Amino acid sequence: MSLDTAAVKPMERLSAALAQDMDQVNLLIRDRMASEHAPRIPEISAHLIEAGGKRLRPMLTLAAARMCGYEGPHHVHLAATVEFIHTATLLHDDVVDESNKRRGRPTANLLWDNKSSVLVGDYLFARSFQLMIETGSLRVLDILANASATIAEGEVLQLTAAQSLKTDEAIYLKIVRGKTAALFSAATEVGGVIAGAPEEHVTALFTYGDALGIAFQIVDDLLDYGGATADTGKNIGDDFRERKLTLPVIKAVAKADANERAFWVRVIEKGKQDEGDLEHALELLAKHDAMASARADAMEWVTKAKDALAPLPPSDLRDLLIDLADYVVSRIS
Amino acid sequence: MSLDTAAVKPMERLSAALAQDMDQVNLLIRDRMASEHAPRIPEISAHLIEAGGKRLRPMLTLAAARMCGYEGPHHVHLAATVEFIHTATLLHDDVVDESNKRRGRPTANLLWDNKSSVLVGDYLFARSFQLMIETGSLRVLDILANASATIAEGEVLQLTAAQSLKTDEAIYLKIVRGKTAALFSAATEVGGVIAGAPEEHVTALFTYGDALGIAFQIVDDLLDYGGATADTGKNIGDDFRERKLTLPVIKAVAKADANERAFWVRVIEKGKQDEGDLEHALELLAKHDAMASARADAMEWVTKAKDALAPLPPSDLRDLLIDLADYVVSRIS
Incomplete structure (x- = not known):
């Protein structure tokens, strides 16, 4: 396939091919970024996760599993895991780089504070481990x-x-x-x-x-x-x-x-x-x-x-x- | 046992009772806080881990396992895991609290910077997961x-x-x-x-x-x-x-x-x-x-x-x- 054809947004074609799986991933992400006691956690997570990120990494997981003929439920957990790890590192990166813009919007460390970005990042990282453990692998x-x-x-x-x-x-x-x-x-x-x-x-x-x-x-x-x-x-x-x-x-x-x-x-x-x-x-x-x-x-x-x-x-x-x-x-x- | 007897440093008695196991834990900690590529990681980890922390949490793990008759090797991994999680949270806490002293010494965020504390904390947290995975449980x-x-x-x-x-x-x-x-x-x-x-x-x-x-x-x-x-x-x-x-x-x-x-x-x-x-x-x-x-x-x-x-x-x-x-x-x- 030539560069020209490829330039017709393969992200969108991948997204369409994996739409059903990705819906499940998004549901799982929303479910697991909740916190019974600390509402700031889903606030900050949603700010970043729902800001129109391309979901490139979870799509790679879904595509790899499906290409290899997977029919079970756990590729969804792994895709959500990967997105949580990615989001946690973005939160910490923005603190480290003292950034004030990410994906065209103000960063969490600017809207809330560095403290919240560090701790919510830690929370998402821990959540990512909980998710991957559910695969039992x-x-x-x-x-x-x-x-x-x-x-x-x-x-x-x-x-x-x-x-x-x-x-x-x-x-x-x-x-x-x-x-x-x-x-x-x-x-x-x-x-x-x-x-x-x-x-x-x-x-x-x-x-x-x-x-x-x-x-x-x-x-x-x-x-x-x-x-x-x-x-x-x-x-x-x-x-x-x-x-x-x-x-x-x-x-x-x-x-x-x-x-x-x-x-x-x-x-x-x-x-x-x-x-x-x-x-x-x-x-x-x-x-x-x-x-x-x-x-x-x-x-x-x-x-x-x-x-x-x-x-x-x-x-x-x-x-x-x-x-x-x-x-x-x-x-x- | 009365309060008076208990006050004769039970931490030290526990430490003596678990000395051999704790030596193994310390060896494992030193081994796993190394980094092939980033020497700042063991510098900062050692600053905190070897600063005379009481090792209370890993001792709890060792004591619990031994009390229940454990003879395998993995209580050592779990004790090191628990100490790494604890150290990672201390590094992040000191950033969040803007502390400048911990265990009577200047904090890592003061001696190095907040960035290093955030990222080395993340590293130790990831290392703790690697350690616990080795137990296979x-x-x-x-x-x-x-x-x-x-x-x-x-x-x-x-x-x-x-x-x-x-x-x-x-x-x-x-x-x-x-x-x-x-x-x-x-x-x-x-x-x-x-x-x-x-x-x-x-x-x-x-x-x-x-x-x-x-x-x-x-x-x-x-x-x-x-x-x-x-x-x-x-x-x-x-x-x-x-x-x-x-x-x-x-x-x-x-x-x-x-x-x-x-x-x-x-x-x-x-x-x-x-x-x-x-x-x-x-x-x-x-x-x-x-x-x-x-x-x-x-x-x-x-x-x-x-x-x-x-x-x-x-x-x-x-x-x-x-x-x-x-x-x-x-x-x-």
Whole structure:
């Protein structure tokens, strides 16, 4: 399937194909984010969960389970689990990044406070474990507990490494595997596991999720320095202002001469940013073909993701996941 | 056993009785708080875990399992799990309370930053789930996941309820069950469950942990308004300054006349505190016998805790847990 066809919103086609399952997931989410004693919990959870998030991660779980012929009820629990873990990490991320906007709306830490965001995140994280336990599968529990640890580790690594020019592409990949790809790959892997799929298929699903997650994050990093095909609603330069060393910058730093290096030290390591610095950064990215090179990396991960699905039997859902991978990079020019 | 005998440090006797098991727990904790990629994680975890915490909660798990004749290896995993959950909640609590001191040392949020405390807490929480999964017991997982949800719910409830004079003793009990007793009762219960103890004994252990945790928290609240038998190293009035409506104050508010009520509204609900207000609060607590009444409540919970152990076969560890309950209230005059 070509890029053009894939660009016809594969998210929406996936959503339509999994509509019945997703209705169940949404019911379960609403049920489990309730709290008998603390009404602030569902208030904050609903603010985030019902804000029109794309439900990408739970859809990956549902699609993986259905592709492997699953007919039981527990893919719904796992999809809700994955969404709860994702929401918990968003709540904590917004505290850590001191963000004030998420999905075009004010963040919970702004509308309520940091305290509530931390504690409601903890609550959703605990709820996610309750949900996954209901599947009764120790292997599934293991995968999701490992993913949770990897996510937190990736976030801590980002905290300490992101503002250091020593951060190279290998460290970047570790951070990205933690903060983004770990939940993507766990989401697809548990879908295969709950369906009792053969090991070869489970591995294929894991590899797809991992590569898709990495491509997704590289694209996100690219969008932050412009390079979008259409208006994405993102502010250009957020990562720059937060002094996050993302892939395009890492590539430009690797090719920097002494003057350019001094510039990056000042704006990223020392955080002394003046007017015109973002424009200069964009010039340096262009000079060293950093955007194009990062884009090529993203394309490579998309190819890996699509190739990974080859061992799985052909099906509409498999085709949709392939289109989804193409769609992820279609957002960048 | 009388209060006087119990006051001869039952924590130390328990520690001696469980020394070999506790060595294993400490080894496991050190092993699992490591992080291949993010050295800040063990730095912060060690700051808190090796700061001379009393290891009360993991000892409860070890004691419960041994009392029920457990000979396997998994009580060590569960004890480490419980300590990790406790440490994760401390890291997040200090962010939420904006604390700068814990166990006589500067808090992690002060030495590093709030971000690190949030994320390392998340990491330890995920690690705790990995540890409990290694036991292979779905029932144990269920108990600890439920406890984790109850803890977070109790903390959110405290956030919204603690500064409102509408908070009565029933709401206080819900908060305390969440923030303190849920982990105590889960710690003892899982000890019994992993040992395969009969249901009657598991219930007894749960009830002991629940009542002990409630007594422990009431005593903590009392110490915050003075009333210690000896120097506890606590600052008097922290809860007052943080406008936390704890049991002594709830009791004084219930008996307040119009003038007194206006005082509580000003200092707790509105948070307008002047010099001399803490002293006036202490006078009101004395006037209404609030400290004595809270102390009587704590004694009642201690009695419940001790009585709960009756169905368990007599043993040295059972006696030590009984002494421990007495010791908890021996800290208050």
